[in-house]
Amino acid sequence: MLNYFRNTLYIVMTSELIEITHAETGLKLAEPPLLAIETKRGRDSIVAVGSMAKQLTDKPNIRIENGFRHPRTLLADFAIAERTLRYLIKQALPKSFFIAKPLVVLHPLAMLEGGLTQIEIRAFAELASMAGASQAYVWQGPSLTIEQLRKRSFPEEGRLLFP
Template identity: 80%
Template sequence: MLDYFRNTLYIAITSELIEITHAETGRKLAEPPLLAIETKRGRDSVIALGSMAKHLTGKPNVRIENGFSHPRTLLADFTAAQRTLAHLIKRVLPLGFFVRRPIVVMHPLTMLEGGLTQIEIRAFAELASMAGASRAYVWQGPSLTTEQLRKHSFPEQGRLLFP
């Protein structure tokens, strides 16, 4: 019963794909981290996300952004990444009158040579917070299972980081 009121999200990130798992329901969402932004009368608005955004490539007044694509780091454009993540989080959370802000475990999967710096850890945690998380953590280690997330038990082969 208490799990109904909890929202724990596990977000695995690469520059090509974001996978979000809602631990309590097991619901999963996987989308490319693309955002289609249309400019009309000098104002930008998000018109598509993920695979739908990819189909709008080349459309007039529309630009496609990937906030997770850079040659040196996974987090390239904070604003684009935050907007993308916020939209994806809304899509995976259960519908209802009272939906608690989620606890988010961010798991960057690429650009990890030498480990994450303190700046990267803080940036990923801040990204999750700005996208709607009540608490944000960064996981370094093997992929987590839904059961591990539900129980908040993390394997010893990794590290749960909190800035």
């Protein structure tokens, strides 16, 4: 009964794809980390996210942003990345009248040469918090299984990091 109100999201990130797994239901969502922003009368508004944003590439007054694409780090534009992740998290959570904020485990898979710095760990945790997480952790190691996430037991071959 207690697990009914738990939401654990496992988010695997690259600059090309964000995969979110809801541990309690097993539901998965995979989308490119793209945000379509339309400029009208000097104001920006989000018109699409993910694969829907990709379809708007050639439309006038619309620019496609990827907050996770940079030559040196996975997190390039915090504001764009936060908006993108916020939308994707909403899509990954079960539809319900009351939904508990999720515990989020972020698993970056790119730009890991030399390991993550404390600044990157804090930035990723803050990103997840701003996008709607109640708690945020960064995972470095092998991919996690749904069972490991449900039990919140993490293998010794990796490291669960938080600021």
